[in-house]
Amino acid sequence: MIKMIYNTFFQRSLTSVRDLTRQDFELLFDVTDKLIQHNSNYNICSGKTLGCIFFEPSTRTRLSFESAMSYIGGNTLATSNILSSTQKGESLADTIKIISLYSDVLVLRHPLDGSSKFASEISTKPIINAGSGTEEHPTQTIQDLYTINKETKKIDGLKIAIVGDLKYGRTVYSLLYGLSSYDVTVYLISPEALRIRSDSIYDIKKKLQLTESTELNDYIHDLDVIYVTRIQKERFQDKEEYFKVRGSYVIDNSVIKKLKKNSIILHPLPRLDEIPNNIDTSKHAKYFKQAEYGKYTRAALLGLILTKNGFEHK
Amino acid sequence: MIKMIYNTFFQRSLTSVRDLTRQDFELLFDVTDKLIQHNSNYNICSGKTLGCIFFEPSTRTRLSFESAMSYIGGNTLATSNILSSTQKGESLADTIKIISLYSDVLVLRHPLDGSSKFASEISTKPIINAGSGTEEHPTQTIQDLYTINKETKKIDGLKIAIVGDLKYGRTVYSLLYGLSSYDVTVYLISPEALRIRSDSIYDIKKKLQLTESTELNDYIHDLDVIYVTRIQKERFQDKEEYFKVRGSYVIDNSVIKKLKKNSIILHPLPRLDEIPNNIDTSKHAKYFKQAEYGKYTRAALLGLILTKNGFEHK
Amino acid sequence: MIKMIYNTFFQRSLTSVRDLTRQDFELLFDVTDKLIQHNSNYNICSGKTLGCIFFEPSTRTRLSFESAMSYIGGNTLATSNILSSTQKGESLADTIKIISLYSDVLVLRHPLDGSSKFASEISTKPIINAGSGTEEHPTQTIQDLYTINKETKKIDGLKIAIVGDLKYGRTVYSLLYGLSSYDVTVYLISPEALRIRSDSIYDIKKKLQLTESTELNDYIHDLDVIYVTRIQKERFQDKEEYFKVRGSYVIDNSVIKKLKKNSIILHPLPRLDEIPNNIDTSKHAKYFKQAEYGKYTRAALLGLILTKNGFEHK
Secondary structure, three states: OOOOOOOOOOOOOEOOHHHOOHHHHHHHHHHHHHHHHHOOOOOOOOOOEEEEEEOOOOOHHHHHHHHHHHHOOOEEEOOOOOHHHHHOOOOHHHHHHHHHHOOOEEEEEEOOOOHHHHHHHHOOOOEEEEEEOOOEOHHHHHHHHHHHHHHHOOOOOOEEEEEOOOOOOHHHHHHHHHHOOOOOEEEEEOOHHHOOOHHHHOOOOOOOEEEEEOOHHHOHHHOOEEEEOOOOHHHOOOHHHHHHHHHHOOOOHHHHOOOOOOOEEEOOOOOOOOOOHHHOOOOOEOHHHHHHHHHHHHHHHHHHHHOOOOOOOO | OOOOOOOOOOOOOEOOHHHOOHHHHHHHHHHHHHHHHHOOOOOOOOOOEEEEEEOOOOOHHHHHHHHHHHHOOOEEEOOOOOHHHHHOOOOHHHHHHHHHHOOOEEEEEEOOOOHHHHHHHHOOOOEEEEEEOOOEOHHHHHHHHHHHHHHHOOOOOOEEEEEOOOOOOHHHHHHHHHHOOOOOEEEEEOOHHHOOOHHHHOOOOOOOEEEEEOOOOOOHHHOOEEEEOOOOHHHOOOHHHHHHHHHHOOOOHHHHOOOOOOOEEEOOOOOOOOOOHHHOOOOOEOHHHHHHHHHHHHHHHHHHHHOOOOOOOO | OOOOOOOOOOOOOEOOHHHOOHHHHHHHHHHHHHHHHHOOOOOOOOOOEEEEEEOOOOOHHHHHHHHHHHHOOOEEEOOOOOHHHHHOOOOHHHHHHHHHHHOOEEEEEEOOOOHHHHHHHHOOOOEEEEEEOOOEOHHHHHHHHHHHHHHHOOOOOOEEEEEOOOOOOHHHHHHHHHHOOOOOEEEEEOOHHHOOOHHHHOOOOOOOEEEEEOOOOOOHHHOOEEEEOOOOHHHOOOHHHHHHHHHHOOOOHHHHOOOOOOOEEEOOOOOOOOOOHHHOOOOOEOHHHHHHHHHHHHHHHHHHHHOOOOOOOO
């Protein structure tokens, strides 16, 4: 059966999570559902090529894009090592331009804010931001929101804690912007030293019902979603401080016991020891599901960018 | 025409050559024959993705898997460099788990015995052992036995010499386990210092008619298969000893002259100077055929693991 | 509609630009036009595999081949790192032989003249020279001539300047050999120190109407094609000499103003500062078009080598 969709993604770049509306998320969720149900490839992107330009190390994001592209029938250029061009003195702009000529869509990870926007102005093909600067990781947010919606059957009305290093993780800021399209209550749980950078979310503070705290325990009994992030030792000048705070945010069995029946634990991964391995088999643990959904949400995004109505005819 | 097969490989890991029965080998040989005859791709694994995790360098094994996957229509993730995740402090178990979520089947090479079994317990997808520890290299054995069967029209009844470094090569142990499913006579020809580790084959000694010797010359006239392996200088503490033994196992023209009319020379490659280049054009030389068959035997294995009856309908 | 072609490329190596006739170029141009018009993949090389062997760094050439292979439905082996085999002491000949067994066609870049010819004698599959020694880069020449023909509607009768480092760039020599199949006037514009190596083009001097000069300005008003190359600082022992000559060959706005209405500027890329970025939007600037055409000319070549008449039936 053919379902008409208005594909707002077709041939457009996705540089910022701030450009995604609730309708965009819902379209992505719909297409992702179809891709998972179908459980075989759509092959709608046969002959299409994905170019990856990564200026920061990334295994899981790059592989999930590559795997997603393969799932819909396309190929990925082996562009992880782009040193050769830059060795010859080529400008970054020329490198991006050239790789865009050889690709149908590009994925960029870069340490600078705005790099993705800059690239989209140079590139002849759509750019997907796969992580830039300290605030943007829109495809992670799509994956996170898809997981929440899939595993709790809704997003509106949920009580969501984001726990750990809220200062440095781009995932956190991106997620908050994504959540601002929904009606949710958010608890920001972190050590003092790793509190959210308040300026970076000033324009969504009113849309989200935000509570900041250092104590996960005060809210744990009432949460629907616990989104855990890594606390990296390197962030602390005082290592004793690190060892002190680290323990308070470990999701071990004593924490699990306090959870509501249907609450879920998420983590963008990779994890260190903030979630011990023995939690993996808990019914609350959904972080590997979340990782797996990342393949299908990215396949949905790539397919929508590359084909006007490729998903309708299946 | 549809031929019904009972596909024992479907969605199962292959971690040890010891798990392969004679029936398993015969199924693999059948499917490989079909793939070679067809001489065009089957495309049965379109949209399927292979993940490669290599903790030891390997060109030919990795490329033969990648080429095999391509032959049946699938893609391979560029996972050769998995440093990025481990740099971020992720455990090996999590890395394997995540890559398995993005793949439909995984190939693992690792220096430790049992690594493949360990990985198969973590992975959500089937694992193929592409070489582990000192004893296991099951896909090399499938390729070796396929070549013997194809080039001599049988395996039962053959007289087979395995020549060179029998102590360290995992290929040798794997091959002996594979041969133990057949009725063959095996000559283990090596210098004293590189004799087979007897303990490692204790349970198949009775099944194989084994003879150990340092003298290839004593048996050369009567052999059907000469399976040559590298002798690596690094194995010898006494370098003079190395230069002494090396010469006795070089398959040069004087050795070739003594061979039975239909005998074949195999080598898992890469070779050093144990087979000089001028032997490559001899009718006995089948080691490049053997390498080529590795593509098709692996395509057969991958196809059987990934599709229940994909090969039947062609 | 089926158009019968005599495919002279089928299953043959392309090691030298000197082997390409005018008819060969025209066949390649025809097929390239079809591929671009079609604007979707032909999928004629599904299940086919390209092996890349690069002994010199290359981003754009490698990626354009990979992208081209993807466009016609095939895959590319991740063979950029071939250290593993050579670490084990394998000869180059064996490495090439083995990779050829796992591929349907190979692409080789190597610093030595004749490397490609040598490889084609070892390989069991066709070899495409992707740059060897100081004189051969046949696929760049195909791309260059295609661009000239496409953008000026002809090649015969054109006045073409090749500007910059004419001594060291293999692109220049390859292009001159390609142009010698046509009736063109060529101006070789370079600083004294970077003049063409006259011996290397002795056999085509008569076929091309060649003029050597250090002054671009003397010819600029009358040119149809300005083919600009990089001038690399490292080529100069006297750095002051470098800074002196560099300026005279920069294609800036003052040069652009002198150009004939329909003249075009080409560059094999990567560029340094010989063409400033602000020229990119000029109607004369065709170097990014040229880069893009490289994908389709290579797809045409790969398709013709891999399929006898695959392009006819579309």
